[in-house]
Amino acid sequence: MKNKKLLSTAMAVAMAATLMSGCGNKGQDSSTTAATTAATEATTKATEATTKEATTEPTTEVTEPAVEGEALPDPVYYYSFDEADGNDGIQVTAQDTAATPILSAAEGKEVVRIPGVKGEAVYLDGKNGLKLTDVNGVGDTYTVSYWMYATRFSNYMPTIQFGPDVHGDATGGQHYLNLTRTEWNPDGAAFPCVWSYDGLNTELVNNWPAWASPEATEHLKEWVNVTLVVDASKPAASDPNCFAAQLYLNGQELVNKDADGNVVEIVVVPGTMAPSDNFDFLVGVNYWDAIFKGAFDEVYVFDQALTAGQALTLYQQGDPSVAFEEPEREIVITPNEAAIDTIGTVDLDNNWWTDWTESYELKDGETKEVVLKNYSDGLQMYDNYVTVFTNDKTEAGVDPNTSEGHVEYGVFRADCYSWGNADYNWIANSENAADDTVSFNWTWDNWKNWQESIMVEADVVLKISRNGGNITVAAEIKDFNGTVYTSTSSVESTIKPEDPVYFFLTGEHSYVEVLSVGDAREVVADANAIDHIGNTDLTGTFWSDWTAGTEIADGATKTVKLTNFTAGNNNWENFVLAFCNTPTEAHVAPASQSEGYAEYAVLRADAYGWGDASYAGEFTTDWEDGQWADWLNMMKDADVTIVISRDGGTLNVDYTFVGADGKEWKETAKVTSLLTAADPCYFFFTNEACYNDILSIE
Structure with a gap:
């Protein structure tokens, strides 16, 4: 599954995956004591903050007046990533979206270290990430801080992502906070972006708030310090059930303003740091997106809301001028039994x-x-x-x-x-x-x-x-x-x-x-199609092309015939079906067409979905979990028939996929949401790294 899809709603700003790295030191020890001492000494460096390298310059407007560094409290969790502190609580983690579970310990992989901003840093090769297994939630008031060096970024690539049920396996509803890089800024890619989500809380005005710096800067190939502060005593103005957070980059608070000069608050849903037996604290990897490549250092988790001065101290403790030394690659050849x-x-x-x-x-x-x-x-x-x-x-x-x-x-x-x-x-x-x-x-x-x-x-x-x-x-x-x-x-x-x-x-x-x-397979657009989405070279990002919306009234049934072409790299790189409350035009971002636009549900072809605060989805397939690779291969060139029926607020979708070999695959979806019998409902299609010809809608 790919959570980023939920951001398909009007929030064309950002997701956020909080970057953190750690060395497995829990609570107070010699390392944390040293860190606190260093923090005290760092207060004498306050005047140096404005003369440090370019990395100290904020990407957005910074708060005034300038602050001085302050001593740090003891963290609940601290990972220095220094070899001397060992590897306890640091799991090299592999991602396999076709496996169950998706994330698991990477067999035979060890923690790799390089010089960091303070001592050593942990290096990620872009193939595996980390899970800090000792970390659990500390409550709704917290601070998370880390250093990172990114050698590559892609859309929605996580830095740090954490939560009591990130994938939704325990409760059926995903619940997390993510610090990431997105391409939703109209001027280009931006980092850091803050994005939190609670898939089960129906009392929130928006259960998936997102925030991004308006300046299109990725901060590639430079050491940067990111600190997120969440204070449960500070409710968000837009939703009192959520919290207004502060985000610091290199010790300076980032402030986003709208066209009228009003500050755009960083909204965080409650419970992202709730203790849980299923709690994930993920570094450079999540359940859906491309894996981070680069390094992390000095990861802290506090059960307090740090001050601006303490956020500055966290930055002053590191040296962003340290050269990034990528380790020499060791190529291990494991013969592929599938080779012909x-x-x-x-x-x-x-x-x-x-x-x-x-x-x-x-x-x-x-x-x-x-x-x-x-x-x-x-x-x-x-x-x-x-x-x-x-x-x-x-x-x-x-x-x-x-x-x-x-x-x-x-x-x-x-x-x-x-x-x-x-x-x-x-x-x-x-x-x-x-x-x-x-x-x-x-x-x-x-x-x-x-x-x-x-x-x-x-x-x-x-x-x-x-x-x-x-x-x-x-x-x-x-x-x-x-x-x-x-x-x-x-x-x-x-x-x-x-x-x-x-x-x-x-x-x-x-x-x-x-x-x-x-x-060789050449995708050629069907001249008789009534609409199409995507590119015939099978490129294109998610939520970048759309068909026109089609109304489906209460009691109605619609049948859609389409073709699906994909490279077959990931389950989600196929057509996507979305339900919303307003009519939409083709090839124009749906959220930009109506001020009151809202999505009831979004359903991927691979039996996965999400939606509004009341969304619930049930999926069935006539293939087993072990056959997903075969299904994906079939979807490279598939004829698809989709029967959509509406019964009040319930949407039923029956899929029939026919591959090039003529074999049929069946899938069903049953969805409920905030939709009621009296509400208008429309559906449209979008996709990712895929091409679709819409042949008919009847």
Whole structure:
């Protein structure tokens, strides 16, 4: 599931995932005593606050007058992340959205440390996060503080997220506070953003308040100190059942004002720090979103509302000028049992022309898609996969040159290098470049980084196409950070349309797993569709495109037919069905169209939903938990029929999915909310990393 979706309502400001890191020291000990002593000494540094590096400058207006540092109280929890303080209470945590549970201890992974703003910091590699297992709620009055260094951010990526039931497993309603980065600021991405949620409290004016700095600054690749103060004695003006909080960045309070100059309060729902047997304190990871990459240091949890002076002290205790030293990557190759073929050896000691996949025919006019994993020793540019084109069918693991009548047309290396058979006009790297029939382009700007970092462990998709003698290999390369690079290698040869063409893979000092080979899928918009959402290249963020709203009256039934195309990376990257109280136009943000706009419910295709303060959803599927990967694969190219019926305030939705293989999958949803029989109700569709043609609504 992906909680961010709840923010689909009019709050186009922000979520927030409070960043924290820790070393497992609970309550008062020598480390906390030292911290308090340091805090006292830090008060003499107050005048230095304005002369520290650029990181001390606020991203928004700061409160006046300037304050001086004050001594700190004893924290309830404190994590220094120093090796000397050990690893108690620090769990390296893996996220698997297809598993139960989604979060679990990362097998075989240990805490990694680098120099921090004070002693050592904990490093997160972007693949796993942390859970501070000793931390439990301390009550509605609290302060959370931490240092962080982000080397990458993506929309809704968590820094710190905590709550008595973050995923809703214990109570059926999610309950948490999140400090995160969002892209809802009209000027661009922003951090920090504060976002809290209580899925079961029906007494709140807004059970999902969100706040973000109006300045579009991410604070990438710099040490920053974040302190959130929540005081239960200070009710929010907009909802007395919630609390008005303060947020400090580098010791200075952030203040957001609206167009009229009025302060926009930070609203926090009650109970986000309520003690619970199911309490999560998550660092750099949550149940839904991309995992943080970078470092955390000096995580504090107090059961008091700290003053502005104490927030300044927390900043003054650290040194933001400390250089970030990313640890050397250790590549551990675990063979993928799902691979249909492999070349090379896991010790990366294989020489050139010692292993080959089977060959695959490439007919004139065809495009084949090859999905592979590439591991390289990173020592040479050519120590990666290589695509070879020939005239005959050859077997895996057998030298193709031993085949009678074998002709090699040409070769494309991963590093945009080629050689070929001049008899077929496959000419590359000649003395006169004008004679070359081979061309290349690529999107990375640093070949050393490509060689030594990107290709050391890369997920690759090759689209290999042929048009007569013109052969093209288009590569999409995703590195371990999730960053995508592309390259294109092409040749204009004299291979005739009737000539047989086959291709296979080989390599050198690399290990390559071939995960699939098949016909490439091209998503083409249906000209007869009545509407569409998303992009045919399957990009696009959540809540960025919408169909027009369709009214569904009490007692009515509507049938929708649509097609769903997705890359199949995550369950939520499919169509989404939303119910609201006002009519909406297509391709315009729904909340911007009506002042009274409100959502009753939002239902994802993967049997998950959320909604208003009274939302309750029941889902059934005819597939088991262990079949979600198969369902997701089916959704790559699915015909979908959705029957929506309304009985007063109850909405019933029946889904029928039909995959490319013709197999049917069934799902139902039953939803209640604040909707009553007398209320208007409309539905529309949105999506994420997906393309949908709406074929009919009847």
